[in-house]
Amino acid sequence: MGKITGFMEFERQEEQYEAPAVRLKHWKEFVHELPEDKAKTQAGRCMDCGIPFCNNGCPVNNIIPDFNDLVWQGDWKRALDVLHSTNNFPEFTGRICPAPCEAACTLGINEAPVGIKSIEHAIIDRGWNEGWVTPQLPAHKTGKTVAVVGSGPAGLAAAQQLARAGHAVTVFEKNDRAGGLLRYGIPDFKMEKSHIDRRIAQMQAEGVTFRTGVLVAELPKDGPGATVANWAKETLTPAQLQADFDAVLLTGGAEFPRDLPVPGRELDGIHFAMEFLPLQNKVNAGDKLKNQITATGKHVVVIGGGDTGSDCVGTSNRHGAASVTQFEVMPQPPEAENKPLVWPYWPIKLRTSSSHEEGCSRDWAVATKEFIPGTGKDKNKVKQLKACRVEWKDGRMQEVPGSEFTLPADLVLLAMGFVHPVGSVLDAFGIDKDARGNAKAGTEDETGYATNVPKVFAAGDMRRGQSLVVWAIREGRQAAREIDRFLMGSTVLPR
Known part of the structure; x- marks a missing residue:
């Protein structure tokens, strides 16, 4: 905890943002971390609440009261040690995690919760600035080899844990740079890629080998997954990995997007979000692209109200879109949750992101009926979108009679979530799938994260489906523990 009476004396301290006119x-x-004095005040609000629900609200089970207390005392280095004991990459979660820990904060029952995410952000950034984050070399080498397929947060967390246990780890990534969806799914204005680069440098110093531009199995050359698949320069077969390594861990992302099969879907100008977002990240990294999809001067419609849709909004505004509209098929959620009903669980409530604040027309309970082409030279391009209002009764969606409307749409971005991993990777390994198309692998007992294929494991989105970066880190850490147990007969790696 922090100060005994701090929760009564101190107000919640918020991180400050650059003004929209500047950051666009x-x-x-554009988020400025809390200065030391405000971070200390924020940490001082942590209560001696007996049962710290924040621990269980956090998927990696961060020991939140302990690092809050250490920040309150001014012992930042020990606070970093506590934070790192459960989370390999707090600079990722401190920036892009939605903070389920704060939803579970006991103080949040009737007051503003402790700003746990902002404290985490401040701790790790200070750790890097002070030079406290250094390679942790294993005491000895085991002689065992592990292949990790996918370099997103699950793959990176697993690789780091396994390397620190003394195994020789090679990470394979189909894209031209490591980082997975952290690299090419998260816009730079939410998380600059230098944070990934310095972690990769740390892991290389710890003995992890990265091989980028390597595709394991084959992905389609068109359709979902084709954009990034075409960046790969080399292909490996599952048989090669199984022959060359003592264990294989699959940690690819859930990259198969949900489609919208309505009339006009084939028109030019309609793209999945992940055909749009990665290209800007490549441009920001200095790459030259011939056919970048841009929103400059266009009327943009984003279909899907989640984080990916919000990222499309922020990117479109930075391109200089003429207008940005975002639709969600579900009803508008309440502005505030019913805390006695939902605490300590994640509440459904209206959430306005920084991208929405930069300029966006939002609407709910709207369904798309048709994409309408232009005329003449634009006959194959989308120019309008026909939609209607819907209402939900007994869990079923019904169109509201007479509610049709159209609006201009030069660029339509489909951001309706991801159904499952691209199936060809799992098919190539012969891995059983669950009902949702994910790798079938449990998390309990000594067979945790193991698939039906000998010595092949799965974790992260590949196993659980589309989820949060913090869940990916948790699964990567736990899978590493089970692989270490598989290779050595026992393990000392933490969960």
Whole structure:
């Protein structure tokens, strides 16, 4: 905890943002971490609440009261040690995690919760600035080899844990740079990629080998997954990995997007979000692209109200879109949750992101009926979108009679979530799938994260489906523990 009476004396301290007019002119992060005195005050609000529900609200089970207390005392280095004991990459979660820990904060029952995410952000950034984050070399080498397929947060967390246990780890990534969806799914204005680069440098110093541009199995050359698949320069077969390594861990993302099969879907100008977002990240990294999809001067419609849709909004505004509209098929959620009903669980309530604040027309309970082409030279391009209002009764969606409307749409971005991993990777390994198309692998007992294929494991989105970065880190850590147990007969790696 922090100060005994701090929760009564101190107000919640918020991180400050650059003004929208300023941040729209660049692609850099615009959230300013709390200065030391405000972070200390924020940590001082942590209560001696007996049962710290924040621990269980956090998927990696961060020991939140302990690092809050250490920040309150001014012992930042020990606070970093506590934070790292459960989370390999707090600079990722401190920036892009929605903070389920704060939803579970006991103080949040009737007051503003402790700003746990902002404290985490401040701890790790200070750790890097002070030079406290250094490679942790294993005491000895085991002689065992592990292949990790996918370099997103699950793959990176597993690789780091396994390397620190003394195994020789090679990470394979189909894209031209490591980082997975952290690299090419998260816009730079939410998380600059230098944070990934320095972690990769740390892991290389710890003995992890990265091989980028390597595709394991084959992905389609068109359709979902084709954009990034075409960046790969080399292909490996599952048989090669199984022959060359003592264990294989699959940690690819859930990259198969949900489609919208309505009339006009084939028109030019309609794209999945993940055909749009990665290209800007490549441009920001200095790559030259011939056919980048841009929103400049266009009327943009984003279909899907989640985080990916919000990222499309922020990117479109930075391109200089003429207008940005975002639809969600579900009803508008309440502005505030019913805390006695939902605490300590994640509440459904209206959430306005920083991208929405930069300029966006939002609407709910709207369904798309048709994409309408232009005329003449634009006959194959989308120019309008026909939609209607819907209402939900007994869990079923019904169109509201007479509610049709149209609006201009030069660029339509489909951001309706991801159904499952791209199936060809799992099919190539012969891995059983669950009902949702994910790798079938449990998390309990000594067979945790193991698939039906000998010595092949799965974790992260590949196993659980589309989820949060913090869940991916948790699964990567736990899978590493089970692989270490598989290779050595026992393990000392933490969960």
